[in-house]
Amino acid sequence: MRTITADTISAAVEKLCAETNFELPNDVFETLKNFAQKENGISKNIMNEIIENAIIAREEKIPLCQDTGTANFFINLGSDVKISGGNIYDAVNKGVCAGYKNSYLRKSIVADPLERKNTGDNTPANIYIDIVEGDKIEIWFLPKGGGSENASSLKMLEPSAGWNGVKDFVLSVIKDKGKNACPPLVIGVAIGGDFASAGKLAKKALLRDLNSKNATPFYAEKERELLEEINNLGIGPMGMGGKTTAISVLIEVKPAHIASLPVAVSIQCHSCRRKKIIL
Amino acid sequence: MKINVKDLVLNTSIIKAGQQIFLSGTIYTARDAAHAKLIKMLENGEKPPFELKNSAIYYCGPSPAKPGAIIGACGPTTSARMDIFTPRMLEEGVKILIGKGARKDFVTDSIKKNKAIYLTATGGVAALLSKTVKQAEIIAFEDLGPEAIYKLEVENMPLTVGIDCN
Numbered sequence: 001m002r003t004i005t006a007d008t009i010s011a012a013v014e015k016l017c018a019e020t021n022f023e024l025p026n027d028v029f030e031t032l033k034n035f036a037q038k039e040n041g042i043s044k045n046i047m048n049e050i051i052e053n054a055i056i057a058r059e060e061k062i063p064l065c066q067d068t069g070t071a072n073f074f075i076n077l078g079s080d081v082k083i084s085g086g087n088i089y090d091a092v093n094k095g096v097c098a099g100y101k102n103s104y105l106r107k108s109i110v111a112d113p114l115e116r117k118n119t120g121d122n123t124p125a126n127i128y129i130d131i132v133e134g135d136k137i138e139i140w141f142l143p144k145g146g147g148s149e150n151a152s153s154l155k156m157l158e159p160s161a162g163w164n165g166v167k168d169f170v171l172s173v174i175k176d177k178g179k180n181a182c183p184p185l186v187i188g189v190a191i192g193g194d195f196a197s198a199g200k201l202a203k204k205a206l207l208r209d210l211n212s213k214n215a216t217p218f219y220a221e222k223e224r225e226l227l228e229e230i231n232n233l234g235i236g237p238m239g240m241g242g243k244t245t246a247i248s249v250l251i252e253v254k255p256a257h258i259a260s261l262p263v264a265v266s267i268q269c270h271s272c273r274r275k276k277i278i279l
Numbered sequence: 280m281k282i283n284v285k286d287l288v289l290n291t292s293i294i295k296a297g298q299q300i301f302l303s304g305t306i307y308t309a310r311d312a313a314h315a316k317l318i319k320m321l322e323n324g325e326k327p328p329f330e331l332k333n334s335a336i337y338y339c340g341p342s343p344a345k346p347g348a349i350i351g352a353c354g355p356t357t358s359a360r361m362d363i364f365t366p367r368m369l370e371e372g373v374k375i376l377i378g379k380g381a382r383k384d385f386v387t388d389s390i391k392k393n394k395a396i397y398l399t400a401t402g403g404v405a406a407l408l409s410k411t412v413k414q415a416e417i418i419a420f421e422d423l424g425p426e427a428i429y430k431l432e433v434e435n436m437p438l439t440v441g442i443d444c445n
Binding site: 056 | 339342344354356380381401410437
């Protein structure tokens with residue numbers, strides 16, 4: 001057993017909150033630069049603004065976007081780790097509270113969805129924990145803005161719908177709501193699982209390196225096909241028209257019930273912020 | 280094209296949809312909760328915290344300013360969520376709307392009827408846009424946190440005309 005203190009976790013989370021909101025990951029930055037070369041006119045200007053923004057944010061430690069998001073955490077907790085001095089959920093929330101306060105990040109969470117009073121410290125975070133082998137804690141932070149989250153969608157298809165049904169649904173989500181989600185987008189797609197697990201898996205897909213491919217050649221090809229078809233929609237950067245509606249499609253799959261074909265589409269804006277830390 | 284808020288509110292027909300402009304002058308932030316409060320005040324016959332006639336509203340909830348900074352990150356939020364409130368605001372004399380994304384048809388109609396204009400800023404470039412803010416002050420609804428109304432003085436804010444008055 002390895003002991004890690006709750007305070008160590010809180011401090012790591014506080015640091016993650018700041019760095020992730022100031023620094024666009026390198027794979028996202030490079031992918032955006034590559035796509036910018038394909039654009040002209042207003043679309044090109046928008047891509048250039050996005051690239052310049054990332055440079056200013058990193059150098060001056062200003063949030064990339066004023067919407068510093070819901071604080072999502074995907075944690076791989078080693079089964080040989082013992083946490084002392086508190087529980088992991090409280091430790092993460094303490095780190096979020098400190099990180100959002102001390103780094104001047106926006107507090108965007110309301111305590112009650114109908115009453116809508118701001119909690120004032122961006123807690124509670126969404127914390128998803130998987131128990132894995134080993135004596136380490138891997139913490140992934142994914143701050144996610146409200147505009148793109150509002151464009152995300154889930155549908156329970158019938159198995160007979162097959163790949164074409166999946167593709168039509170993903171395309172319909174992008175057509176209906178992509179324009180308001182700050183394109184160019186990163187699209188996380190989960191196929192299979194159940195109602196609850198599909199949504200989580202689609203969001204978790206957004207943690208993948210944009211240069212990665214699904215490990216199965218069939219789905220890797222479907223990622224390429226979907227990206228091409230999404231970019232043929234012509235929505236373009238910020239919905240102003242152009243070749244770049246999405247910069248990446250990341251598909252994850254999961255076993256499903258014999259009656260079900262769930263599909264979840266997690267829409268991520270171009271400010272695809274995520275970072276991990278290993279304790 | 281460089282343009283001042285004061286000039287634009289008096290004649291919104293000088294710029295056309297698709298045109299890129301650099302806007303300078305006084306604008307007020309208001310997003311979801313601030314809009315709901317403003318409309319409620321109007322319905323109760325109360326005076327809004329700033330003069331709506333000939334004003335410019337920016338759909339934005341900034342991040343807090345660091346010590347020594349004028350403002351934090353301050354990009355646009357999705358305009359469509361304000362659609363339900365917009366015709367009333369335009370009837371009160373608001374002339375310039377700044378946000379991101381598409382508007383519903385009834386909003387487009389109201390913009391044209393009231394000779395107003397809708398300008399779009401690039402979403403997610405909030406660090407870049409913060410550089411165009413020269414002064415910032417919370418003037419109302421401080422209890423709403425990021426949804427408070429800020430009075431901003433902007434200089435050469437890069438925008439595109441989304442919906443013109445013609």
